[in-house]
């Protein structure tokens with residue numbers, strides 16, 4: 735499913751409808767904190783971590799199934815995430831996204847959090863956004879905080895840190 739960005743400027747009601755769509759064909763970057771948390775929940779690193787080399791840097795990406803490119807933690811029958819309480823930070827942010835610069839969508843405006851200026855969006859293709867009966871209210875501030883946390887964790891995520899993590903988990 736392709737992310738269809740719309741500016742996220744005021745609180746939105748959200749309820750996941752488990753439509754099966756957003757956990758397939760996505761490139762989910764993992765931070766070292768994500769990898770450690772999922773591993774401590776009993777999952778073997780070799781089952782869920784895929785290494786990818788991008789622009790001369792090693793990145794860690796959530797593994798996908800070959801037959802449908804679905805995340806290996808996605809239950810294809812129920813649409814549910816089987817590691818929901820420990821899922822990667824990027825999955826907690828979806829169906830929203832956080833950018834350090836505008837991406838060229840009509841109506842976009844920055845949100846200021848501390849000294850950070852961020853542009854926030856939601857995915858208009860996610861049927862859970864403003865879904866009927868949706869009780870969970872998501873605010874731009876909480877998404878901005880998660881985005882900054884991801885940025886901070888992602889900066890610290892490198893091969894040396896991964897090797898240290900392997901030793902610590904051994």
Ligand code: SF4
Nearest residue numbers: 750751753756860862
């Ligand atoms: S696209 Fe939206 S409603 Fe569908 S599974 Fe993902 S978060 Fe839930």
Ligand code: SF4
Nearest residue numbers: 757805807808815825
């Ligand atoms: S970890 Fe869970 S929420 Fe994230 S892509 Fe996989 S199934 Fe979806």
